[in-house]
Amino acid sequence: MSSSADPNAEYRRRLKHRQTIVIGGVLTVMAAVTVVCLMVWSGILPAPYDPGFSAAEDDTANLVQPCPPADATTAEITSIPVNVYNGTDTTGLAGGVADTLEDAGLTVNNTADWPKGDYSGEVQLTTSKAGLANAYTLAHVFTGSVIVQIDETQDANDPTVSVVLGDQYSTGILSVEEIGQLKAGETISAPTGCVAATTVPEATDSAEDAENADG
Template identity: 40%
Template sequence: MALLLLMILLAAAVFTGLLPSPITRDFSREDATPEAVSPCVPAGATAEELGSITTNVFNATDRTGLAATTGENLSRQGVLVNTEANWPQGQMEGAVQIMTGARGITAAYTLQRLFPAAEVTFEPGREDATVDVVLGTGFDSMLSDAEISELDPEEPLSSPAECTPVDIPQGDPEGADGEGEPDEGETPEQPADTEGSDS
C-alpha cells in the first residue's frame, strides 16, 4: 500500500512539473527559416548607372498601388522595371528588402541609396543580375528626384557592419538575357510579359 501511494505521489510530481520525466522524447520539427544574409559589397565598388539596373518591385503591404507608384519613380530615374506586383508571400514587416544574387550585389547596393532604411539580402539561387525591391509595411517613400540627383556617383558603396563575402561569378550566366547568337534558321524568342498586378 505504501509503495502504491509513493508511485502515485511521484506520478503527480512529474505531471505537475515538480520532477523531470524519466522519459524524454525529441519531437521532430521543421527548421526555422534561415536568417537573411547581407552580402558584402565588392572591394572598391561604386554605384552603377541606374540605367543599367533591372529590378522587380513588389508591394508587401495592404496599400493599393504602392509597387506601381514606386516602379514609376524608378523608371523615371532610368531603372528598367520588369515587374510591378503584390508580394506573393503577403505582408512584410520593415521598410524595404532588396534581394539579389551574386551578380546583382553592386546593383542592389546602388538601389539601396534610393531607399532610406533598406536592407540588402542575398539569394544564393538567383543566377542573373536582376534585383527585387520588396516594399514592407514600414516603407514611407524613396528619395525625391532632387535628392537622387545630389547623390555622388563616385562615392564608394559601403557594406553593413556584419556582411558575408560572396564570390562574384565571372562572365554571363548561360542563357541569361538571351545572349549568344541563335542557330542558323532559328528565330530568337521574344521575352515573356512579366507585368503583374499591384492591387
C-alpha cells in the first residue's frame, strides 16, 4: 500500500517556488532600472523628468556698460574715493579688499554689505557719470571680470566709485605694490558694446546764476 504525499513537503515546495519567482522578478526589475539609470546618466536616454532646477541668475547677464568719456585717461589711483560692498555671504570679504586699497593709498569711505543683497557676478563698479574715468581706472586694480555701471541714485557730480564684490570674486586684486605702479594719464579703452552715458551732471547754482545773468 502506497503512502500519501507529505502535505508539509508539498507546501514547502510551493513556497520555495513562489519565493524564487518573486526574488527573480525583483532582481530583474532592479537590473532593468540600473541599466536605464546608467543610460540616462551617460546621456543615451533623456531624463524622464526635469525638476526645473537652474543655476542662479547671473546679475551681469545682458548688462550694457557706459562708455568712458571721450579721450578719457586714467586718474591718479590714490585720488579715487571708494566704497567697498560685500555682495556675498562670505564674512570679511569687503574688509579685506578695503584694507588692500587703503594700504595702497586710496581713501575708503564706507565698507558694508551691499544694500541690494547678493551679487552673482565677480566685481561691479558703480559711480556717477562724473566718476566714470575713476571707475575705469579702478578697474585695473582687479584681475578678473569687472563690470562698470552708472548708479542713478548717486549725486551726478560725485566721483566716488563703489566696489561690489560678488559670488564669483576670489582674491582677484593686485598687491599693494602693483597698485602703486598703476600710472595716471593712460588712455582708457572703451569696452566692447558700451553706450554713451545718458546721466548728465546737474548744473551748479553758480552756473545757473551765470546763465540767468546772461539772460
